[in-house]
Amino acid sequence: MDLQRTLAQTVSGAVNFDAGTRALYTMDASNYRQVPLGVVRPDSVDDVIAAVTAAREHDVPVVPRGGGTSLAGNATGGGLVLDMTRLDRFTIDPVSRTARVEPGVVLDDLRAAAAAHGLTFGPDPSTHSRCTLGGMIGNNSCGSHSVAWGTTLDNVVELDVLTYDGARMTVGRDRELPADLRKLVDDNLAVLRTEFGRLGRQVSGYALHHLLPEHGRDLAKALVGTEGTCVTVLGATVRLVELPKERVLLVLGFADDIAAADTVPAILAHRPLTVESMDERIVALRAARNPEPPPALPDGGAWLFVEVDGTAAAHAIAAAIGAPHQVLTDQVAQRALWRLREEGSGISTRMADGSEAWPGWEDTAVPPARLGAYLRELRALLDRHGLRGLTYGHFGEGCIHIRIDFDLVTDEGRAVFRRFVEEGADLVARHGGSLSGEHGDGQVRAELLPRMYSPAAMTLFARFKAFWDQRDRMNPGMVVRPYRIDENLRFVPLSAVSTAFSYPHDDGDFEQAMRRCVGVAKCRNHSGSVMCPSFQVTGEERHSTRGRARLLYEMLAGDVITDGWRSTEVRDALDLCLSCKGCRSDCPVNVDMATYKAEFLHHHYKRRLRPASHYSMGWLPLWLRLAARLPRVANALLSGPVAPLLKRAGGIAPERALPSVARESFTRWLSRNPGSGRPVVLWPDTFTNHFTPAAGIAAVRVLRAAGFNPVLPKGSVCCGLTWVSTGQLSVARRVMRRSLRVLTPHLDAGTPIVGLEPSCLSALRTDVPELTGDTRTVSNTFTLAGFLRAYAPEWTPPAVSGAALAQVHCHQHATLGYTAETELLARAGVDLTSVPAGCCGLAGNFGFEREHYEVSQALAERALLPAVRAADEDTVVIADGFSCRTQVAQGSDRTAVHLAEVLAAALTEEGPR
Known part of the structure; x- marks a missing residue:
């Protein structure tokens, strides 16, 4: 080409x-x-x-x-x-309180650098960890704090722009307008002064009123929010604002969102920094999908998050409103609530009954005084069309976010969608509002602009775009000469496929699972999240959860990626997926890329030769059962002269030391050392059984100290994880079903099962039921700490003095949670610090595979290994996952131990029972 x-x-x-x-x-x-x-x-x-x-x-x-x-x-x-x-350079001038930014600068990077000077960039959309300044300028993004600091437009000083015809210029305030634009303004003063700038969130259309003389003929501000339809932004000078001295969060509870909306004008009279809303249904959905409990909230069915500068202001508002409330000064507690609010757009894409909900009427805005009335009529409009929606948003600016259960798959459903948004546009116009209050018009609203603006205003938009882009080559189809709202919808017919997993959260429909990713891109996060580890290293879109989900979707669509399950594009993108399951909890829509990867590999390699590591590590439980018969011989091979040959044959990185096989397995030790008490099954996972039986022995001591008798299943068992992670699902299913048969007497008797290896326990909770259809292991399996909390809450753990550093296993973070462990260690007197969120990088077979070694080590060096090296010598390093402990051992001079070992070391014969 x-x-x-x-x-x-x-x-x-x-x-x-x-x-x-x-x-x-x-x-x-x-x-x-x-x-x-x-x-x-x-x-x-x-x-x-x-x-x-x-x-x-x-x-x-x-x-x-x-x-x-x-x-x-x-x-x-x-x-x-x-x-x-990639254009992500910026400089800060703290004296002038400005920053010079390239368009690819991520907002959080700018804010972190500005914070060192006591400054910040005011607009802060919920995507602040991954949105770019160029995108914010294109859409006139706003965020939570526009009440205090305005939209992106209000904070842009100058723009460096490039036209399609190749002209480059710097534009800003109080500069001479080109003659054509001056005439556009002078001939239309009445329209510009009456139809534009009516409310702070009037994002729809172009902000042409900033060309008026009373606004300094500010061409930069007029170009903000033009959505790439006029120019390409090459750089910008933006205004920074002073950080509040004391951020305090007031949370007010109301019966519902309409009651909350009615109080907004009274709250605004106190000049808060922000007024955000949250619906109880979103909180309930988050609680149902995440292993960690949601933050506590005051009584109510809807809440307003009101941020102010100082506790006195918070209490004054609370007294004036008289609603149930709480005042939060702790930054950690505040951040937990803000995370909940920020994830609303993703959480609300699935209703409580599992039905899908979509944007399409996402961020309309009305004057705050009209908000309650608008919401009442919006509810009535939804009811008339048989639709449901979860509302939340920027109530302080009258801006509503809502995901609605549109049927965008069928012709009938798309017709309902069109009728609803047309009537909704008329509703917004009657209330003096804006079709877009934040994200621009794009393909979803531009066709509706004539319902908000007069023909004269629409002509001005066309003339303004033509000045910059006469050939309509800049992002055509947006704002001017727009696509229809029901054109280019992404719900193309997808290939029907049979799958190994059951996808219970998507009605067993792989196509529906592939629609789960809605592109909010929380996975494009370089810190503060377990997902997506490989993206944190490479920064490549295809290595993000969103990128992989896109490729799988396109694989089913079949018009770009045309070779289905045999696709090399999908295979290569999934290659660096660590199957950490972080997205299953961290993704607001709970995309489960580990499962999708296993499914893909299952089909991709069907009746084909697999990578060597699929045989060496995928079949690890079998090889270790054989090695356990002659452990000394096995260890001589694994560490002797033939070890390099074994690694090469097995696809294992030569830099990796192979773990030693225990001289006596955990199951053999426990068989020789029976106990008494209330029975509890102690799951003999492959790693504990053959590599680290000391962790199993320690768990036995702890459980016996608590009055229980750990017993083994009466037969060989395995969760099948290694076969799942390598996509050998037919074998995995057979292994799982055999294990379930062995477990049946215990499951029928209701005997709890305690697992020590988080990845294996996670498999029992998720992979086993989703691959076999047998859900008996979902509610009957526990971590050691989880079991003690549920079955021995009165037990007093031994006193453990000193500090500890914990690396939470990714699978535990995603499917089990770490709250019980944190509580147990606190009761034992441990001063616990957790490694900043992030995968250890080993992730089972991933970090051992030859082609993944460098990425594995880069991940370890992001958080885990630096934290371990910086810890005091007397700080205990706790890692319940075998992979995590191995990474610590091979990347530092420290030894990590299992939680059970920490507690067992503190036990004495006379110790607490």
């Missing part, structure tokens, strides 16, 4: 026209899908200029894009996508 050839010759950054890359960029976080012609990821401003020049020479549309988290479909297009995320 001529365009691709030109770009390859003139752009130093990445130029990709392959099916895999194009598939990654078909969607943003909206309901819309378009396949791009190609993707350029510029490394410099010169790259951007070269890319636009090439596009112009070949008459190809340009679609500038940041983090791709837009809800309006304005980050999708059929032309040349410019992914600006």
Whole structure:
């Protein structure tokens, strides 16, 4: 292709026209899908200029894009996508309180640097950990604190822009307007002064009133929110604001969201920093999908989160409103609630009954004084169309977020969608509001703009765009000459496939599971989240949970990725997935990429030769059973002269030391050392049994001290995890069913099962029921701490003095939770610190595989190993996962121990029972 050839010759950054890359960029976080012609990821401003020049020479549309988290479909297009995320340099001038930023700067990176000077960038959308300043400028993003600090538009000083025709200029306030734009203003003063700037969240259309003389003829502000339809932003100077001296969060409880909305005007009179809403149904959904309990809230069915500067202001508002409330000054507690609020857009995409809900009426805004009335009529409108929606949002600015259970798959459902948004647009207009209060018009609202604006105003939009882009090559189909709202919907027919897993949370439908990812991109996070480990190292979209979900979706769609389960694009993207399950809990919509990867590998390698590691480590339980018969011989082979040959044959990294097989397995030890008391099954996982029986022996001591008799299943058992993680699901299912047969007497008797290896216990909770259909192990399996909390709450653990550093296993974080462990260690007197969220990098077979060693080590060096090395010598390192303990041993001079070993070491014969 001529365009691709030109770009390859003139752009130093990445130029990709392959099916895999194009598939990654078909969607943003909206309901819309378009396949791009190609993707350029510029490394410099010169790259951007070269890319636009090439596009112009070949008459190809340009679609500038940041983090791709837009809800309006304005980050999708059929032309040349410019992914600006590599342009991430910025400087801060604390004296002038400004920052100079490139368009790919991630908001949180800017805010973290500004905080060192007591400053911040005011607009803070819920995607702050991954959204870019360029995307925020394109959409005029707002966030929670626009009540105090305004929208992105209000905080832009200057823009460095490039037109499609190649002109580059810097625009801002109090500069001479080009003659055509001055005439546009002077001929339409009445329209600009009456239809524009009516409310702070009037994001729909173009902000042309900023061209008025009383607003300084500010061309930069007029270009903010134009959604890439006029120019490409190359850089910006933005205003920074002073951080509050004492952030305090007041949480007010109300009967419902309408009652909450009615109080907003009274709260605004106290000049808060923000007024955000939360619905009880979102809290309930989060509680049902996450192993850790949600933060406590005051009584109510809906809440307002009111942030103020100082406790006095918080108590004054609480007294004035007279609602149930709590005042939070602790930053950790505040952050927990803000995380809950920020994840609302993802959580609300699935109703309590499992039905799907979508954007499409996502962020309308009305004057705050009209908010209660608007919500009442919106509820009535939903009822008339037989629709349901969960509301939350920026109530302090009258902006509502809502996900609605539109049926966007069938023709009838799409017709209902169109009728609803048309009537909804008329409702917003009657209340003096804006169709978009935050994310722009894009494909979902632009067609409706004539219901909000007069024909004269619509003509102004067309003239303004034509001034910059006469050929309509900049992000066409948005704002001016728009796509229809029911055009380019992403719900294309997908191939029907039979699957090994049951997908109970998606009605057994793999297609529905592939719709689960809505693109909010929390997985594009470089810190503070377990998911997605490989993205944290590579920064590549295809190594994010969202990227992999996109490729799987496109695999089923079949028009970009055409070879189905045999796809090399999907295989390569999944290759660096650690199967950590972090996305199962951290993703707001609970995408389960570990399961999807196992499913894909199962089909991809069906009746084909597999990678060597699938045989060496996938069948590890069998090899260890054989090795246990002659452990000394096995260890001589694993550590002797033939070890390099074994590693090479097994696809194992030569840098890895192979673990030693225990001279006596845990099951043999326990058989020789029976006890008495109330029976509890102690699950003999492969790793504890053959590698670290000391952890099992310690657990026996602890359980006996608590009055229980740990017993073994009466037969060989295995959770099947190693076969699952390598996609050998037919074998895994057979192994699981055999184990279930062995466990049946215990399950029928209601005897609890305690697991010591988090990954195996997680498999019993999730993989076993979802692969076999037998759910008996879901509620009857516990971690050691979880079991003691449930069955021996009165037991006093031994006193353990000193500090401990805990590495929480990813599977435990995702499916089990660590609250019971934290509580138990606190009761034992341990001063506990957890390693900052992140995978250890070993992740079972992943870190042992030759091609993954470097990524594995890079992950370990992000959080775990630095924390271990920095810990005092007398600080105990706790890691319940065998992989985590192995990574610590092979990457530092420290030894990590299981929680059971910490408690057992403190027990004496006369100790507490």
